Amino acid sequence: MTDTAEKQDYSSTLYLPQTEFPMRAGLPQKEPEMVARWQEMGLYKRLRASAAGREKFVLHDGPPYANGNIHIGHALNKILKDVITRSFQMRGYDANYVPGWDCHGLPIEWKIEEENYRAKGKEKPDLKQPSAMIEFRKECRAYAEKWIGVQSGEFKRLGIEGDFDNPYTTMNFHAEARIAGELLKFATSGQLYRGSKPVMWSVVERTALAEAEVEYHEVESDTIWVKFPVQHVDREREKACISQYFDFVQMNSELAASERATAEAAAKIDGASIVIWTTTPWTIPGNRAISFSSRIEYGLYEVVSAVNDYGPQPGEKLVLAETLHRDCASKAKIELRPIRKVFSDELATIICAHPLEALGYTFPVPLLDGDHVTDDAGTGFVHTAPSHGREDFDAWMDNVRALEARGISTKIPFTVGDDGYYTDEAPGFGPSAEGGAARVMDDNGKKGDANKRVIEALIAANHLFARGRIKHDYPHSWRSKKPVIFRNTPQWFVYMDRDLGDGSTLRSRALKAIDETRFVPAMGQNRLRGMIEQRPDWVLSRQRAWGVPICVFADKDGNVLVDDEVNARILEAFEKEGADAWFAPGAKERFLGDAHNPDIWNQVMDILDVWFDSGCTHAFTLEDRPDLKWPADVYLEGSDQHRGWFHSSLLESCGTRGRAPYNAVITHGFTMAEDGRKMSKSLGNQVFPQDVMKESGADILRLWVMTTDYWEDQRLGKSIIQTNIDAYRKLRNTLRWMLGTLAHDKGEEIAYADMPELEKLMLHRLAELDKVVREGYDAFDFKKITRSLIDFSNIELSAFYFDVRKDALYCDAPSSLRRRASLAVIRKLFDCLVTWMAPMLPFTTEEAWLSRNPSADSVHLEQFSEIPAEWLNPALDEKWGKIRQVRTVVTGALEIERKDKRIGSSLEAAPVVHVGDPALFQALEGQDFAEICITSDITVVADEGPADAFRLPEVGKVSVEPKLAEGRKCARSWRITKDVGSDPDYPEVSARDAAALRELAALR
Structure with missing residues (x-):
């Protein structure tokens, strides 16, 4: 070939990839733009409209607490939920995600006291005054509202799609009314009673304290x-244990029978x-x-x-x-x-x-x-x-x-009063004792x-x-800075073992519901079952200000007033005014009405535990919203929620409805630092989702979630993030190459029967993957899906199919069936891969989809492709398994040639392949094995091959003799063939390329 011919540029005659889809993702900049676009186009409403009439799939959101920026645990949790709802939405369901927030309780109360009072040197108002109580509750409500807004924005930045314009909150008036209504169901059915349990008590302030109101200081104690x-x-048990012990002693030492008898007698x-x-x-x-x-x-x-x-x-x-x-x-x-x-x-x-x-x-x-x-x-x-x-x-x-x-007797005594003095339930130390009652602590906090x-x-x-002195950390009230004590106080409980009128108890109902629930992972079932089997009666009351009150009236003995008219007045007021109505002036008389003596009935002022609030979310969210359904298909939270939300929701629903509010429970572990230690501020090893999104993008964080064994504790740190960035780049490059190649796609459909074997093999792989993906989403096994898709993209596509077909795709004539079939398959590959990955990587897949389909609205409005049954072809898969076995020996031989610099590219080679295995040789018959091995030529011989030929131990009876290709290098395809120059009109290229050039010229 002349220098002039070699220098002629044929690139304009090749179907080289062309795309504006960039190699560098720029996710931190692009993702917020996509969030804004989805908001502007009303994607959430579009999704609901597109799914109208479909079977509902409901993942009910466990409410995070509205009191601060989201952390990595929130990110993990919400990403998992988003992937589940998106995957069901794209598989023919109406999968509506409604986010929710837990708004009541001590942490918010604590923050209001800290920010609005202590920090300003102001005294906390006397909450026994109705006006002060209501004003304080308004401050708590405003605080929660602020953080709901902040967290909503952070969740949306993660790519979470849901009804953020209309979430559920436990402080919504309707929610507070429904929570109160659920409590009254327990009260009217006789399941609620007044009992007692120990709490941290400040003698100085005469109040119960929660853990968040306590700080620890070193003290010296007796x-x-x-x-x-x-x-x-038990004498029989003691005798057996003594015998067991001395059998062991006698076996390991010289102990005479008489000595043993003496020793056993002394061992009682x-x-x-x-x-x-x-x-x-x-x-x-x-x-x-x-x-x-x-x-x-x-x-x-x-x-x-x-x-x-x-x-x-x-x-x-x-x-x-x-x-x-x-x-x-x-x-x-x-x-x-x-x-x-x-x-x-x-x-x-x-x-x-x-x-x-x-x-x-x-x-x-x-x-x-x-x-x-x-x-x-x-x-x-x-x-x-x-x-x-x-x-x-x-x-x-x-x-x-x-x-x-x-x-x-299991009665728990009240040995210490609220003033720190012993009561008469402490004989010898109470008021009746000689010298009067002893005192644990005085009004000044002194011992x-x-x-x-x-x-x-x-x-x-x-x-x-023995006795002594010890220095140790001891709880003190943050207000008075004085020590606190633990003492028994009256509380409100729900019975676990009282007959509910049908022979069942709350415990038996809950255990039956656990048996009927699917758990992922399965071990969660035994964990929750063990907790329900052993748990004591359910404590509902808290001595707080911010929350839904235990809105019942009780007499001095703790008997609850049961009156439907009183309850109806309470619920009507809560629906219109919120739970503040309970604390308003005249509330007692208003709710009791004329039928009950207010001197007999005491208005309970305790607040419901927030776990009861969140345990009721199924009632005011799943039951009351027409766009959802009861029970939920799935609850998903961290494994600690076996003791928390899963637990309280189960008990609440079983106590009022006789079954669990969910059909399946999924749990995830906790995120640790990459060295396995717990993340903490003091260790400086925390990873904040906001930082990851700012530096790398939300899709990187989502990919990390998808590649973890989320059922267990996971690890996260800089090196793990980098690993996911590397994996993401490979996936992105696969999408980019397909987009570039499909720039030349005319949308032509090729009949399956007319496709070359290699294309049929890729369609078979798609059919196999479709099953893996769908089953993986059903099993909530996202790591399996992600691993399969990454391996498919890297190994099956980039390293094999795309590599093999690049020559045909770039150089074949427009009419080439091989090229047109390959484009049709790549189109299918792209559509399947992008939609399959859309629930997991919503930003990247949206970008790719719109790059391919500029007039489309969103990939998230699409459905997974239906895969024809004929694509599944195990026989073809088996055949190509043999072909690829032989190919590995060829590529192994060529790698050595490249390493030793005898060739620069595999196109410079024309190896001789010796195949002594008849089954392998038969598989190669009729194949363009040179194209499959990306060589300019190849010779396949049915024999064992010479002794010095290259072999791989794992592929028997195959050997390769490296040879250089003969002929000239085609200036267009770079293949070395003997027919370069055979067409006088195109002397610099091979016959195949000359025919392609002639066809291209005719089209112009």
Whole structure:
């Protein structure tokens, strides 16, 4: 070829890719423009209109809290929800997403007090005054409204599509009326009752406090170790445990039969004491149990010597955690001799006497297995006073049914009053005691004499093991800066085990509903079931100001007024005025009317727990909106919501409707830093979605969500973001190449029967992928879909099909069936890939779709393509599997030639391929194997090949001899062929290219 011929530019005669779809995405700039476009075109309403009449699919949004910017957990959660609703919308459903917000509760109340009062040096108003209460609630409402607006914008920036113009909120007047109505259903059906539980209580301020109102300061406290005498043990269980222990001892040592008998006799727990440790001696009068852990190993020990003024003496037997007995011995200044192990089966049967039995504490003290017990410090046993601690209360309530079955009273005492003094339910320390009532704390927050008097009583009873002082963090009120105490106070509960009139209970209904619900992942079912099986009665009340009130009237004994007319007046007022109506002047008389004496009925001023609010969202959202339906198809939240929203929604719905408000529950884990540690401000390892969107774009964040095992905890950081950026670029380049190639597409349809085998293979792959994608969306397995699409794009398309077909697409004549069929297939590939990915990458797919279809409205108004059944062709897939096996040996051989610089491009090669396997050789018959291998020529021989030929161990009986192509290089296609110059009109190109040039010239 002459230099002139080589320099002639044939690019204008090639069908090279042409597109304005840029390689660099520029997502941070483009995405906000798309959000604005969707808003302007009314995409949400267009979606609803296009889906009118279809079967509804409803994912009910678990409401985030309206009190700050969104964090990475919000982003993960909302992206997952958006992908689900979009995927069902594009598969023939009316999938309406209605976002919601939780607006009531302490965090907002706390912020108002902090920003509007403490920061300004103002006193919080007296909320017992109706006008002050209503004004304070208005401030809370305005605060929540502000953050709903902020979060809405942030969610939309993530690409979330939904009814943001008409969301649901728990503070909407209609919602507050419906929440009140749901509460009244529990009240009128007899499921609501007044009981008690411990709360943090400020003696100084005479009020209950929530955790957010508490700060921790270091204090020095009395600490005591106390002996609880063993009163009863199951003798058969004790005998079996002793035998089990000494069988082990005898197996591992020389223990004579006579020695064993003596040791077994001494190993009985008769006369022993269980030792507990506490930093609150004043709670001992409230003790009702001792908690242990079946995960801890315990031992029975005998005191062999003692140097102390009080405490254990030689000959006493004690039960302690094995890892802590030496430390305990040091505290009591004693020496201990181990006798034997004490097993958890044995501990569970033990009943102790109270150490202050002589003062009137004559009730049994059982041992309870508790998850909260550790052997980090103390004795391995936890003194359990259900009046004075959350874990103590939970441990007690978790065992109520079992304790009642054993004949043990489960009444929780009120040992300390709101003024910090002991009551008469603390014998020996209350008002009737000699010297009057002891006091835990005075009005100035100073320590009273309770600890001193309790310790003295324990010494007098010979049950104090040891005492000391300890520095530790202790809760204080942020207002008074004074310590708080835990004390039992009246609260409102819903029964879990009361017969509901049909033989069922709230617990049994909830358990049945769990069995009828689909859980993704499946383990969520057992988790929720375990919680429902063990949970105590449902506590509804909070002593707060901002929320829906427990709008009932009760007499002095806690009996609830049941009157339909009273309830109707309450609900009508709430619907018109919101829950503020309950606190308005004259509300009591207004609602009671003339039929009830206001002196008999007390207006309950407690606020409903916000979990009850959110547990009712199914009622005022799913049931009341005609664009939704009840029950929801799916609830999706973080795994912590087994204890939260899934849980409260289940109980609320089962209590009022007899079934769950959802058909399926999906859970996701939490996002950790990329080193696996929890994200925290102090560690500086937080990732903010706003930063990711600003730097890389929302689609990168969405791709990360799609590629994670979201059911487990995920990790996120700079390197993980970069990995997703790299994966995104490859996907984008695949779309870009298809768009560029389809610039030459005339939209011609090619009959399936007329298509070349390679195109039929790609359609087969599409049919397979269609099944993977649809099943993946049904299973909510987005990682499987994403992985399949990425692999298909990178391996099947970019590295194989596109590579093989580029020569035909760029160089073939306009009339070439091969070229036209390939364009038709790429058109199908593009349509399928873009619509399949649209739920996951809404911005990128919209950009690509509009680049391909400038007159279209949005890819999100499209449906997934229907795939003809004839495209599925397993036999063809099997055949091409063999062809590609041989191809891997060829490409492996050529790679070595390139590496050793014997060739620069595979088009310089014309290898000889030896195929000794008849099945592989048969698969190659009739194929243009040179095109498949992207070489200028190729020779396939049916033999084993020479010994020095290139081979791959994984492909048997195939070898390759690298050869250089013979002929001249075509100036248009760059293939080296012997027919270059065979057409005198086009002397610089091959015969194929000459024919294409002649056809192109004729078209012009």
